[in-house]
Amino acid sequence: MAENLRPSPGAPSNDGTALSPQGEGLIDGIPLAKVVRPESIEDLSEIIANEKGSIVPLGARTQTYFGNPLRGADCAIDLSGLRRITEYNPADLTVHVQAGVTLGQLQQALIENNQFLPLDPWNGPNATMGAIAAANAQGPFRAVGTIRDWIIGMKVAEVTGRISKAGGRVVKNVTGYDLHKLYTGSIGTLAIIAEVSFKLRAKFGRTATSIAKAADVSGAARLVASVRHSALEPVACEWVGPENEIWVRFGEHPSAVDWQLKNLPPADWTILEGSEESAAWERLRSRYDRLRPIVLRIVGLPTSTHEIIKEYRPPGWIAHALNGIVLAEVWTAADIWRVREKYRAVIERAPLEIRRDLPTFGLNDAEYNLMNKMKHAFDPEGRLNAGRHVDGERNQ
Structure with missing residues (x-):
C-alpha cells in the first residue's frame, strides 16, 4: 500500500522549488502538505479517489520549475515507486513502462537487444518517463521526433481515481482516440500518467x-x-x-x-x-x-x-x-x-x-478558450496540478 513520506533532504532547488534539510517540501513557494508514494497503479488509484484537495504528481523533480506557478499542494504523489518495466517485446520493438522508470534505466534495459528510445531531454537520464511525457520534454534529437511521436499508448489515473487507457500496446493500433497525445505535454493537469507504451528503434550502427x-x-x-x-x-x-x-x-x-x-x-x-x-x-x-x-x-x-x-x-x-x-x-x-x-x-x-507575472505558454484567446474547456471537462474542480497549465495562463 501507499506510504506517507517526507521529501528527501538536500533535493534540488529550482527557482521557487526547495526541499529544506528538515524535509519540508516547497514547489513555487507552496508547501507540500503531505507526500505519498504509491507502490502500484492500484495504490495510485486509491490515493486519488480518497483525496479531496489539490493533487501534485512528482517524478524525479528535474522539471518542477516548468509551467505556470503551482496554486495548491494538499497532496503530492511521488511516482518514483512505480519503477517497473511491465512488458518488453524486442521482436515488436515495443516496451511498456511505469511512470517512475527513468530514461537511463529504460535505455540500459534496451541495450541488451541493441535497441533504444531516441530521446535526449535536457533534464537528462535521471528524468522519469512519466515526467518526460507530461512535460513533453525535448532535447537535440528532434530530427527523429519528440516523445509524442514515440508514444503508442498510455494508462492514466483520472481525477476520480479511475484508471483509463489511451492508444494501444502495439504500433499498428487504430482503435479509439489518440488521448495519449493530449496527455503528453499537459503537465499532469488532465490526468496523472501511470504507464506509457513506446515504440522503439534499432540502435544506430x-x-x-x-x-x-x-x-x-x-x-x-x-x-x-x-x-x-x-x-x-x-x-x-x-x-x-x-x-x-x-x-x-x-x-x-x-x-x-x-x-x-x-x-x-x-x-x-x-x-x-x-x-x-x-x-x-x-x-x-x-x-x-x-x-x-x-x-x-x-x-x-x-x-x-x-x-x-x-x-x-x-x-x-x-x-x-x-x-x-x-x-x-x-x-x-x-x-x-x-x-x-x-x-x-x-x-x-x-x-x-x-x-508569476507572465504566462508560461502565451496562449491566444482561441487557444485559451479551447484548452480551458478541455481542462474543465477532465478536471472540473481544477485539482490536478492546479495552476500549472491553462488554468494559470490568465489572471496572472
Whole structure:
C-alpha cells in the first residue's frame, strides 16, 4: 500500500522549488502538505479517489520549475515507486513502462537487444518517463521526433481515481482516440500518467558529431542553410551561441555515416566519436543548464532561425537549427513580450517572480478558450496540478 513520506533532504532547488534539510517540501513557494508514494497503479488509484484537495504528481523533480506557478499542494504523489518495466517485446520493438522508470534505466534495459528510445531531454537520464511525457520534454534529437511521436499508448489515473487507457500496446493500433497525445505535454493537469507504451528503434550502427565554428552569425546561418539544402540527414543539428558553433550529428549504418561526413559543406570540421562524442553532448547539456536567468523557447519556421537570432540578439542560445526552435537566454519580462509580438514563445525556465507575472505558454484567446474547456471537462474542480497549465495562463 501507499506510504506517507517526507521529501528527501538536500533535493534540488529550482527557482521557487526547495526541499529544506528538515524535509519540508516547497514547489513555487507552496508547501507540500503531505507526500505519498504509491507502490502500484492500484495504490495510485486509491490515493486519488480518497483525496479531496489539490493533487501534485512528482517524478524525479528535474522539471518542477516548468509551467505556470503551482496554486495548491494538499497532496503530492511521488511516482518514483512505480519503477517497473511491465512488458518488453524486442521482436515488436515495443516496451511498456511505469511512470517512475527513468530514461537511463529504460535505455540500459534496451541495450541488451541493441535497441533504444531516441530521446535526449535536457533534464537528462535521471528524468522519469512519466515526467518526460507530461512535460513533453525535448532535447537535440528532434530530427527523429519528440516523445509524442514515440508514444503508442498510455494508462492514466483520472481525477476520480479511475484508471483509463489511451492508444494501444502495439504500433499498428487504430482503435479509439489518440488521448495519449493530449496527455503528453499537459503537465499532469488532465490526468496523472501511470504507464506509457513506446515504440522503439534499432540502435544506430555508428554515430559521429561534426563541430565547426563560424566567424559570425551570418556565416553560421550560411553553414546551416548548406546543411539544410544538402542530401545530409543528421539526427541533430544545433547552432550554439554566441560562439556560433554548428553541431551536426549523424546516426545510421557505419557506411552511411561515413558518406555523410565526407559530404559535409566546406568548413573546418572537428569530428568526434565514441567517448569524446558522448562527453561533448554532456557539455552541451551543461551549457543549457547555465542559460540564465530566463530560457525562452522561441518557435519559428526552419528558415527563420537566423532571423530570430539576428533580431533579438540573445546573449546565449542553443538553436535546433533545422527545426526553427531557438532556446534563448533572455533577461527581462520586456524581452519576452517583445519576442511574443512576432513568434510563439514558451518560458522553459525562469525565476518564480517572472513566472508569476507572465504566462508560461502565451496562449491566444482561441487557444485559451479551447484548452480551458478541455481542462474543465477532465478536471472540473481544477485539482490536478492546479495552476500549472491553462488554468494559470490568465489572471496572472
